[in-house]
Amino acid sequence: MSGDEKGPVLQxxxxxxxxxxxxxxxxxxxxxxxxxxxxxxxxxxxxxTPCSNPHVSSHLTxxxxxxxxxxxxxxxxxxxxxxxxxxxxxxxxxxxxxLEGYQSLDKKGLLQAEGKKIWEDIRSGKxxxxxxxxxRFLVVSFADLKKFHFYYSIAFPAVVLDxxxxxxxxxxxxxxxxxxxxxxxxxxxxxWRMSSLTADVPFFLVCISSNSNATxxxxxxxxxxxxxxxxxxxxxxxxxxxxxxxGWPLRNYLAFISARWNINKVQFLCYRENRGFAxxxxxxxGEALIQPSQAWQDEEHVPKVIGWELNKExxxxxxxxxxxxxDPTRMVVSAA
Amino acid sequence: xxxxxKLHEAFKGTVERITNPRTVSAFKxxxxxxxxxxxxxxxxxxxxxxxxxxxxxDPNKRKSYLPSDKQFLITRNVPCLRxxxxxxxxxxxxxGEILLDDEDNDGWLATHGQPKDTxxxxxxxxxxxxxxxxxxxxxxxxxxxxxxxxxxxxxxxMEEFEESDNLIETDPATLQATYIVAHEPDDDNxxxxxxxxxxxxxxxxxxTPRVWLTGYDESRMLLEPELVLEDVSQDHARKTVTxxxxxxxxxxxxxVHPCKHAAVMKKLIEPLIAAGLEPQVDKYLFLFLKFVxxxxxxxxxxxxxDFDLGSSST
Numbered sequence: 001m002s003g004d005e006k007g008p009v010l011q012x013x014x015x016x017x018x019x020x021x022x023x024x025x026x027x028x029x030x031x032x033x034x035x036x037x038x039x040x041x042x043x044x045x046x047x048x049t050p051c052s053n054p055h056v057s058s059h060l061t062x063x064x065x066x067x068x069x070x071x072x073x074x075x076x077x078x079x080x081x082x083x084x085x086x087x088x089x090x091x092x093x094x095x096x097x098x099l100e101g102y103q104s105l106d107k108k109g110l111l112q113a114e115g116k117k118i119w120e121d122i123r124s125g126k127x128x129x130x131x132x133x134x135x136r137f138l139v140v141s142f143a144d145l146k147k148f149h150f151y152y153s154i155a156f157p158a159v160v161l162d163x164x165x166x167x168x169x170x171x172x173x174x175x176x177x178x179x180x181x182x183x184x185x186x187x188x189x190x191x192w193r194m195s196s197l198t199a200d201v202p203f204f205l206v207c208i209s210s211n212s213n214a215t216x217x218x219x220x221x222x223x224x225x226x227x228x229x230x231x232x233x234x235x236x237x238x239x240x241x242x243x244x245x246x247g248w249p250l251r252n253y254l255a256f257i258s259a260r261w262n263i264n265k266v267q268f269l270c271y272r273e274n275r276g277f278a279x280x281x282x283x284x285x286g287e288a289l290i291q292p293s294q295a296w297q298d299e300e301h302v303p304k305v306i307g308w309e310l311n312k313e314x315x316x317x318x319x320x321x322x323x324x325x326x327d328p329t330r331m332v333v334s335a336a
Numbered sequence: 337x338x339x340x341x342k343l344h345e346a347f348k349g350t351v352e353r354i355t356n357p358r359t360v361s362a363f364k365x366x367x368x369x370x371x372x373x374x375x376x377x378x379x380x381x382x383x384x385x386x387x388x389x390x391x392x393x394d395p396n397k398r399k400s401y402l403p404s405d406k407q408f409l410i411t412r413n414v415p416c417l418r419x420x421x422x423x424x425x426x427x428x429x430x431x432g433e434i435l436l437d438d439e440d441n442d443g444w445l446a447t448h449g450q451p452k453d454t455x456x457x458x459x460x461x462x463x464x465x466x467x468x469x470x471x472x473x474x475x476x477x478x479x480x481x482x483x484x485x486x487x488x489x490x491x492x493x494m495e496e497f498e499e500s501d502n503l504i505e506t507d508p509a510t511l512q513a514t515y516i517v518a519h520e521p522d523d524d525n526x527x528x529x530x531x532x533x534x535x536x537x538x539x540x541x542x543x544t545p546r547v548w549l550t551g552y553d554e555s556r557m558l559l560e561p562e563l564v565l566e567d568v569s570q571d572h573a574r575k576t577v578t579x580x581x582x583x584x585x586x587x588x589x590x591x592v593h594p595c596k597h598a599a600v601m602k603k604l605i606e607p608l609i610a611a612g613l614e615p616q617v618d619k620y621l622f623l624f625l626k627f628v629x630x631x632x633x634x635x636x637x638x639x640x641x642d643f644d645l646g647s648s649s650t
Binding site: 052160312 | 352385386387389394410411413414426454501504505507508509510512529531533550552554555556558560584585587588636638
């Protein structure tokens with residue numbers, strides 16, 4: 001690795017999933033009442049927030065409402081729109097009918113296919129309008145409804161930069177900004193998070209004018225604010241809590257910034273909160289160098305994608321046993 | 337679940353169905369909340385402590401007397417960095433008095449303390465890589481810390497990935513082993529950080545808020561409700577904290593039983609009135625959460641401390 005002059009390779013902390021019991025209950029009833037033996041992939045929603053505590057990262061959470069509602073087709077109801085603690089992220093669920101089916105799924109191919117969707121949204125500019133597509137995720141599962149065991153794997157597809165981005169600088173945002181700037185940035189981030197129109201928009205621009213005044217602009221305003229005399233930081237809701245690395249969402253963000261706007265030197269803001277308010281001591285500002293990939297010139301080219309989440313044992317598959325809460329016979333026993 | 341508890345639940349359910357929810361305010365006199373007051377104080381909690389939000393929950397479990405988008409309050413992913421027992425150990429080691437209230441002598445303390453802890457450690461001490469080699473005939477019966485079983489050998493893992501270049505393990509731009517963090521006590525690097533989803537529902541029978549806990553281990557796998565009791569003050573575990581069906585969510589969850597809530601709230605409100613303050617109902621939940629913190633001292637949910645409980649405008 002050419003780490004001599006450009007600094008070390010920028011390393012991203014992996015995203016982690018958290019699947020609520022309600023999701024499995026919901027999937028069970030969806031399978032029994034509607035999907036039956038249909039294995040067509042379905043669109044689901046995941047939810048996340050910026051990290052909101054110095055000790056724990058936030059997760060991509062799957063809840064009962066992640067699944068489509070049973071009577072109607074299509075996407076889950078958008079009732080949670082604007083909920084600051086549930087920024088919605090689009091995902092795809094492949095639920096198989098058998099364990100063998102689950103085992104034999106071409107997981108590498110599915111990941112690459114999901115990554116391709118992200119790549120296409122980057123190229124087409126769709127990610128400018130709806131930045132949550134940069135966070136697309138993938139779930140493969142098998143629900144054993146006789147034993148109430150659920151087997152699953154989750155991936156957070158990330159476009160691999162080749163060569164990897166390198167890190168020039170990374171430090172707490174409070175050290176990077178002047179006091180005046182920090183105050184202004186905190187104020188406008190809190191405002192962004194308080195408004196139901198923007199609270200669940202995970203990627204945005206922080207523009208700082210020469211008089212230390214910060215404003216937040218949506219991604220699609222990039223061209224407009226580029227010409228103004230101000231610093232632009234590429235900001236995102238960072239689920240990771242640690243002080244030395246940015247979180248996973250920055251990966252596709254950098255790919256987007258590089259491929260869409262052809263920028264090689266990116267200043268980014270990993271936005272994090274404490275107790276629900278902007279915390280610039282916990283948030284990070286960094287500078288990364290991206291070398292444009294030659295292969296990306298080719299319209300047909302799709303970069304390599306990685307992202308299967310590993311569990312504690314560093315395996316991809318997980319199993320949850322919900323027989324104690326779902327099995328009617330067992331519930332009778334425990335009640336006696 | 338104990339039979340008497342079951343019977344009481346059935347009785348309570350019937351009463352809830354045939355009685356109307358409280359509409360007249362009585363929080364100063366009795367420490368209880370009307371439905372409207374619950375919504376008012378909930379709104380205030382959400383605005384002051386934005387990690388809390390209102391949720392509508394399972395549509396089939398919706399209570400008609402509450403607004404559909406304000407059925408209950410929840411704050412997710414709340415860290416719980418250590419077990420209650422470790423705080424007590426530290427306190428004892430420092431020469432403090434033993435906190436345990438054993439006067440009832442009902443024996444539950446003994447079973448709950450040391451044996452379970454060693455089991456937990458034994459399991460957590462297993463280095464993650466070595467668990468791959470544990471044979472199928474693992475004779476040591478260990479209680480899983482989450483809703484999975486430990487003999488995961490039959491879980492199909494993806495052999496196709498073994499030679500693959502698409503693994504995050506071999507990616508130079510991925511930070512490896514994020515489960516190990518630096519905030520651990522002492523010299524071990526065992527991660528004890530659990531997280532909780534804490535929710536508050538309105539209990540129509542007792543006319544008070546009610547707190548529910550859903551626990552997750554360090555890799556965010558669901559904790560067995562029994563293990564949640566390790567994060568409950570030992571004075572309350574299995575007495576005031578029980579494991580029951582959540583009124584708006586799926587599954588069994590640990591809950592602080594609300595039978596004493598009104599009395600406690602009344603006790604907390606009385607001195608304010610005595611001091612000539614007018615207690616404000618929108619602050620009810622802050623006071624309530626402060627009291628709940630004595631039951632679950634290591635679960636670090638947010639409730640603002642620096643506020644006036646009453647107003648002196650009267």
